[in-house]
Amino acid sequence: MRRLIPVLAALLVAGCGSPSTDAPATGGTSGVTGDVTVFAAASLTEAFTRLGEDFEAAHPGAAVRFNFGGSSALARQLNQGAPADVFASAAPANMRQVIDTGTITATPTTFARNSLQIAVPRGNPGGVGGLADFGEAGLKIALCAEQVPCGAAAEEVFEAAGITPRPDTLEQDVKAVLTKVSLGEVDAALVYRTDVRAAGGAVEGIDFPESGEAVNDYPIAPLAKAPNAAGAEAFLAHVLSDRGRAVLAEAGFAAP
Template sequence: MITRTGRRPRLRVAGGCLAALLTVGACSSGSSGSGSASASGSASAAVTGTVTVFAAASLKESFTTLGQQFEQAHPGTKVVFNFAGSDALAASIVGGAPADVFAAASPATMKTVTDKGDAAGDPATFARNQLEIATVPGNPQQIATLQDLARPGLKVVLCAKEVPCGAAAQKALAAGNVQLTPVSYEQDVKGALTKVELQEADASLVYQTDVKSAAGKVDGVPFAEASSAINDYPIATLAHAPNSAGAAAFVALVESPQGRQVLADAGFLSP
């Protein structure tokens, strides 16, 4: 049983403290506002133990890399990830699941957490993402536009409407005046991508970062309507974080130039 304690003080790490963060694990900051937290203005708060991060499925590759960098910078620490659909993660957090950081694929799913007072402060947008059509390698169906997905006989997979990639897909389809009935709705973007990788579907609407991570297993087709459905990705430390200092340090890494480079390399757009 999880005991809900009082709200922890919100802690911040300023971007300019990155060097100190990576060497001693924390630094002081007199700034306030949205974004991350740091170790209560004292450089003596060492980063130790396990940091539990709940993150949208589309962040798996980039956050895994950042987790490895974090552990190298803070010997003896361990970053444990729970990657899944943002809506499922948000529901777990408000239900009392112990976690230190939440990174969502849309502000709407983050709002589920902030509305319940489970975030330690205002979330910060750290990246953006847009959709792309994933096809079987070689694109044998010669899909070139969003409208092509409505062709009779084409097997298309979408994310469930309640998850961020599904909500973005619905916006894009509406912008293109495209109506289609998918062969399945998947609970996160990796599920939609896997259907194409296994050639159980001809195409799916996923994030461009997922197409990039699956290079060689799928082909990507950009489409004009994707610009009308770009998702912001917010991140926040959690009010009942078991490791608040670790949470602050991990969020600071994500927001740092080093973190932004990892995200850019994965295909994410700047916030």
């Protein structure tokens, strides 16, 4: 069962550990026990929740605890001493923030890629046709804040298209942006195509050619002082296994 970590729990003390990328079997028992704490980008919520359930089935003595959020906020929490075993970021820049402080010393592995898509409420009541509409004053627009990977990617596509967006709200993670769309509070937003898929029929996705200008690489790595080093090693291996790649592909992520 998925266990979520409150953000306020992110300021305790950690232990020690080291990584491996050997792919594990997806069933049976193992020597991995205890909590495995994973800090992961909000856009990974659905895919990693499923991978966590698979991992617990393969390792009956272990329990995966997730903290999902904006990659920039997660990096900040880790650098302030939040205890975690694994960090999966939606962009290399936020992973570098944790590496620069020595909180992560292992070389990260890119395990997935993602790109942006226009999201509109069901039925597209605002009549949004493409990226150019984000420069129009008449529409309500939501974007991720620039320090969040989805916000940084949005800035790149707007620059490539020569468009100055007129956002009505800037959110701290992509799920918050998606919620604005699904509730009909905005006419359009830029989110990852995986989030549009995860929303089901609550939103509709519109492709745009400039999305190829900002494809996000997702790196993953164990913490240098992971409290559960064996668990960190096993979870990374599970994400990088054939089963892990299959789950990510089903969620709409591209292979690295």
